[in-house]
Amino acid sequence: xxxxxxxxxxxxxxxxxxxxxxxxxxxxxxxxxxxxxxxxxxxxxxxxxxxxxxxxxxxxxxxxxxxxxxxxxxxxxxxxxxxxxxxxxxxxxxxxxxxxxxxxxxxxxxxxxxxxxxxxxxxxxxxxxxxxxxxxxxxxxxxxxxxxxxxxxxxxxxxxxxxxxxxxxxxxxxxxxxxxxxxxxxxxxxxxxxxxxxxxxxxxxxxxxxxxxxxxxxxxxxxxxxxxxxxxxxxxxxxxxxxxxxxxxxxxxxxxxxxxxxxxxxxxxxxxxxxxxxxxxxxxxxxxxxxxxxxxxxxxxxxxxxxxxxxxxxxxxxxxxxxxxxxxxxxxxxxxxxxxxxxxxxxxxxxxxxxxxxxxxxxxxxxxxxxxxxxxxxxxxxxxxxxxxxxxxxxxxxxxxxxxxxxxxxxxxxxxx
Numbered sequence: 001x002x003x004x005x006x007x008x009x010x011x012x013x014x015x016x017x018x019x020x021x022x023x024x025x026x027x028x029x030x031x032x033x034x035x036x037x038x039x040x041x042x043x044x045x046x047x048x049x050x051x052x053x054x055x056x057x058x059x060x061x062x063x064x065x066x067x068x069x070x071x072x073x074x075x076x077x078x079x080x081x082x083x084x085x086x087x088x089x090x091x092x093x094x095x096x097x098x099x100x101x102x103x104x105x106x107x108x109x110x111x112x113x114x115x116x117x118x119x120x121x122x123x124x125x126x127x128x129x130x131x132x133x134x135x136x137x138x139x140x141x142x143x144x145x146x147x148x149x150x151x152x153x154x155x156x157x158x159x160x161x162x163x164x165x166x167x168x169x170x171x172x173x174x175x176x177x178x179x180x181x182x183x184x185x186x187x188x189x190x191x192x193x194x195x196x197x198x199x200x201x202x203x204x205x206x207x208x209x210x211x212x213x214x215x216x217x218x219x220x221x222x223x224x225x226x227x228x229x230x231x232x233x234x235x236x237x238x239x240x241x242x243x244x245x246x247x248x249x250x251x252x253x254x255x256x257x258x259x260x261x262x263x264x265x266x267x268x269x270x271x272x273x274x275x276x277x278x279x280x281x282x283x284x285x286x287x288x289x290x291x292x293x294x295x296x297x298x299x300x301x302x303x304x305x306x307x308x309x310x311x312x313x314x315x316x317x318x319x320x321x322x323x324x325x326x327x328x329x330x331x332x333x334x335x336x337x338x339x340x341x342x343x344x345x346x347x348x349x350x351x352x353x354x355x356x357x358x359x360x361x362x363x364x365x366x367x368x369x370x371x372x373x374x375x376x377x378x379x380x381x382x383x384x385x386x387x388x389x390x391x392x393x394x395x396x397x398x399x400x401x402x403x404x405x406x407x408x409x410x411x412x413x414x415x416x417x
Contacts, residue, residue: 005029005208007410008227008237010215010252013041014396015385016243017198018069018403023241023411024205031235032207033227035214039199043396045190046354050309051277052190053354056361057299057316058396060194063182065393066400075197079187080304086287088342089151090296095342098290110292115148122152126178133171136368140170154292160394161361162269163295163320169368176394186305218242218252223417225381238417239410243385243403246363246373256379263373266364266388272319272331273359274339277352281313282343289342295320296338312351315343323365327358362395364388375405381417383409 009020012034020032038044046053060067060079070077087098091110111119122144125131131140137156141149153165156173159180187193202209217228218240225237242249250263281300289298297318302308317335321327332355339346363386364372373389385406387399 003235004224005031005235005237006414007031007239007241008033008225008235009241009243010227011041011243011248011386012036012039012209012211013243013386014043014066014198014399015387015389015403015406016041016241017195017202018073018400019241019243019385019407019410020207021073021198021201021205022404022407024202024207028411028414030205030207031237032202032209033213033215033229034209034211037212039209039211040192040195042360043191043195045192045195047190047192049277049352050312051314051352052192052307053275053277053314053352054190056271056273056275056356056359057297057301057318058187058191059184060187061179061182061184061397063179064400065397065404067185069400069404070194070197073198073201075194075201077185077187077193077197079185079306081183081185082287082299082301082304086285086303088286088289089154089292090289090294090338090342091150091292093341095289098288111147111151115145118144119148119151122148126174127181129175129178131170131174134368135170137165137168137170137173140174141165150292154290154295157295157320158290158297160366161271161320162365163322164269164365164367167323167365167367169366172366172391172394175392186301186307188306190305190307215252218254220255220379220382223380237381239381239383239413241383241385241406241410243406245360245386246388249384249386253377253379253382253384256377256382258374258378265370266373267323267367268360269323269362269365270321270325270327270358271356271361272321272327272335273354273356274317274332274335275354275356276315276317276339276346276350277308278313278315278343278346278349279351280311280349281315282345282349286342289338291338294334295322296334298338298342315339315346321358332357362387362398366394375402376409381410381413383413
């Protein structure tokens with residue numbers, strides 16, 4: 001006889017963990033399925049030699065939906081915020097102080113005096129939420145001088161991890177920039193600590209967890225779903241949340257025309273990352289470098305969060321890829337050259353290294369004029385969650401938001417059937 005559940009959540013990344021935690025408890029039988037041996041998805045952390053490597057640079061936004069979800073679920077974490085005075089802009093191969101406040105914008109050397117005054121007004125406009133919402137980011141920045149355009153688009157890249165000014169929806173892009181002004185946290189021990197806290201929250205809510213368990217097929221039979229697992233095992237559920245990557249959800253959600261159509265349209269946002277663990281930091285005064293005229297990023301997360309052994313440093317670098325751009329060895333070479341410039345002699349101090357070539361930072365770009373997948377599908381009792389689902393948030397915040405909304409929709413469905 002098949003095991004019967006009220007709700008099965010497929011996928012143990014942020015969206016799935018949040019969905020299962022919100023649905024668990026109160027006598028409901030909830031199961032979380034994860035195909036990999038470990039939970040976390042792209043929130044997993046690899047620890048080696050005392051260094052804690054996230055899957056690229058991860059920041060927890062203080063005003064974001066993921067932090068709010070963690071706090072509501074009682075997930076403990078600690079960490080720190082990068083020091084504003086240690087931020088740098090790289091422009092034409094030269095380093096310039098990053099404006100950490102409106103007052104310091106006046107001293108931003110690459111800009112002319114009139115451009116600095118206009119930048120102050122732009123910051124005030126974004127901070128107040130006083131900006132248009134329709135169109136693409138370039139509609140907003142295209143009317144600026146070339147230097148101001150480079151700068152605003154670089155700041156959006158930093159906040160949204162997306163190098164697509166001619167496709168990125170304007171409203172969500174500036175919303176993300178505005179939200180980022182509230183600051184970020186680099187989490188001690190890496191994001192594996194958040195995953196562990198979410199797993200504990202699931203167990204407190206009596207959610208059953210099965211890892212290394214792949215869902216093969218999903219079919220609607222009568223008023224329930226039948227989930228066929230490996231080795232001829234099957235279970236049933238009254239409702240299902242697919243918190244997987246879009247292509248996996250598309251293959252499983254054959255009963256939903258909506259899901260299949262929207263999944264096919266998803267466009268991943270990718271980056272090339274090089275993260276290095278150093279025995280010490282050659283230039284301790286540099287904490288973050290943002291490329292203004294190149295899509296580059298460097299940050300020493302271990303200066304704020306506990307991510308390296310005593311005296312050591314963990315440096316994250318990234319090159320944001322444009323839509324359709326393929327990763328090449330030249331991207332990694334450019335990141336090494338940036339390290340040569342910003343942290344000279346780093347090569348002699350390297351202890352550990354992590355390369356992520358073409359990693360999907362997020363599974364769908366907030367593209368103007370194209371709706372993203374909705375939480376509820378046209379198939380009864382089938383719901384979607386992930387950083388590619390829903391409006392109003394980006395990155396891990398989108399994953400957490402969709403997870404909460406999918407759980408709420410699933411519980412509402414269960415209460416009516």
